[in-house]
Amino acid sequence: xxxxxxxxxxxxxxxxxxxxxxxxxxxxxxxxxxxxxxxxxxxxxxxxxxxxxxxxxxxxxxxxxxxxxxxxxxxxxxxxxxxxxxxxxxxxxxxxxxxxxxxxxxxxxxxxxxxxxxxxxxxxxxxxxxxxxxxxxxxxxxxxxxxxxxxxxxxxxxxxxxxxxxxxxxxxxxxxxxxxxxxxxxxxxxxxxxxxxxxxxxxxxxxxxxxxxxxxxxxxxxxxxxxxxxxxxxxxxxxxxxxxxxxxxxxxxxxxxxxxxxxxxxxxxxxxxxxxxxxxxxxxxxxxxxxxxxxxxxxxxxxxxxxxxxxxxxx
Numbered sequence: 001x002x003x004x005x006x007x008x009x010x011x012x013x014x015x016x017x018x019x020x021x022x023x024x025x026x027x028x029x030x031x032x033x034x035x036x037x038x039x040x041x042x043x044x045x046x047x048x049x050x051x052x053x054x055x056x057x058x059x060x061x062x063x064x065x066x067x068x069x070x071x072x073x074x075x076x077x078x079x080x081x082x083x084x085x086x087x088x089x090x091x092x093x094x095x096x097x098x099x100x101x102x103x104x105x106x107x108x109x110x111x112x113x114x115x116x117x118x119x120x121x122x123x124x125x126x127x128x129x130x131x132x133x134x135x136x137x138x139x140x141x142x143x144x145x146x147x148x149x150x151x152x153x154x155x156x157x158x159x160x161x162x163x164x165x166x167x168x169x170x171x172x173x174x175x176x177x178x179x180x181x182x183x184x185x186x187x188x189x190x191x192x193x194x195x196x197x198x199x200x201x202x203x204x205x206x207x208x209x210x211x212x213x214x215x216x217x218x219x220x221x222x223x224x225x226x227x228x229x230x231x232x233x234x235x236x237x238x239x240x241x242x243x244x245x246x247x248x249x250x251x252x253x254x255x256x257x258x259x260x261x262x263x264x265x266x267x268x269x270x271x272x273x274x275x276x277x278x279x280x281x282x283x284x285x286x287x288x289x290x291x292x293x294x295x296x297x298x299x300x301x302x303x304x305x306x307x308x309x310x311x312x313x314x315x
Contacts, residue, residue: 048114053149055079055142057127059119060153066165066312067107067115067302068157068274071100071173072129072150072263075121082126085138090125093175095285100173102295110303111315116157120150130172130261151266158272167214169306170274172263177281178256182243185234186260186276187211187227188268195252198224211260211268211275215309226309233275236301242284242294273310 050061057077074097084090097119108114120129127143128136129150137143154170161168176184188211200206201224207216216223225231227246234247245253260276268274277298279285284294299314306312 053153054145057120057122057142057146058149058153059117059121060157061104061114061117061119062157063104063114063116065107065113065115065314066161066168067306067314068118068154068161068168068170069100069104069115069173070118070150070154070170070263071097072120073124073174074098074100074119075123075127077121078123078126079142082122082140082143083138084125085128087138088128088131088135090128092124094281095291096173096175096279098288099175099279099285099291099295102291103173103298106292106295106299107302107314110299111313113314116161118150118153118157120146122146130174130263132262136262151263154263154267158267162271165312167271167273167310167312169310169312170264170267170272172261172274172276174258174276174278175281175285176258176278178278180243180254181280181282182245182250183234183237183280183284184245184253184258184276184278185232186258186264186278187246188260188265189227190259191253191255191257194228194246198222201227211264212273213268214270214273217270218311219309231308233301233305236305237297240297240301242297 048061050059052059073093074095075092100117100119104115104117120127122143127146129147130136133144133147136147158168158170178184188209194201202222207213207223210216210223210227212223212226215226219226221231228234228248228251230248232247234244237244238247238249243249245257258276258278264274264276279294283290285291303314306314
């Protein structure tokens with residue numbers, strides 16, 4: 001089994017190189033087939049088998065739910081042959097990989113099914129996968145390849161679940177230390193955009209810019225309700241004891257506020273939907289106990305949110 005897993009991992013790498021250097025649709029189909037075979041191997045072996053990109057800098061743990069969790073800024077590897085990035089943010093989002101794994105485990109505990117998890121293991125001083133490639137890798141070949149593999153793994157996971165379920169929900173997991181100790185939910189709207197009248201928030205062209213655009217296609221609710229009303233994800237977290245924004249309590253985030261970055265903008269297009277989640281450090285990421293407690297809360301909120309709005313059952 002280990003040899004088979006290694007074979008398919010090498011085949012996926014080969015497919016990836018040819019896909020990004022060429023334009024053959026057949027190669028993309030082969031890559032998707034390889035990813036599906038990898039997931040079947042994991043299921044058949046009775047254990048979760050992660051696959052890795054070049055030099056182990058990127059990891060994809062396959063799942064069987066139409067749910068993808070990714071963590072771009074929790075890596076700790078600082079290889080000497082990749083120079084430090086000269087501009088952009090270079091500090092890590094501490095303990096976000098641990099939080100992401102904890103959330104995946106809590107989701108699995110609900111009903112035995114798992115989300116896909118994609119992690120970047122390079123420290124942010126070496127690579128920032130949540131930026132376009134020029135700022136992310138700053139010309140280094142190894143960093144550039146890891147950036148490509150990171151987003152390719154996300155695309156493979158999303159494509160596989162869209163093929164099986166017709167849709168997929170993505171959460172880009174981050175950490176922040178802004179004042180107020182709240183969870184920030186980024187739907188690709190800046191704070192000043194969220195201060196506009198309800199008529200503007202519910203306008204079709206405003207909704208089309210959102211990372212929840214596909215969810216809105218399936219909903220009969222006004223977008224403002226999904227964004228910050230009683231049906232929003234922020235409302236579910238608030239009801240479970242975690243201050244969040246946008247939410248009924250804080251519909252317009254005060255500054256500073258992270259509205260969603262490159263990953264959400266790139267991947268959350270119909271039939272993929274989702275948001276960027278920014279967890280404050282204190283009481284959410286700082287200790288294992290706090291991470292576990294928040295992960296359990298997040299899994300419970302997701303179970304309700306996905307079931308109600310998309311018909312996705314986690315248990």
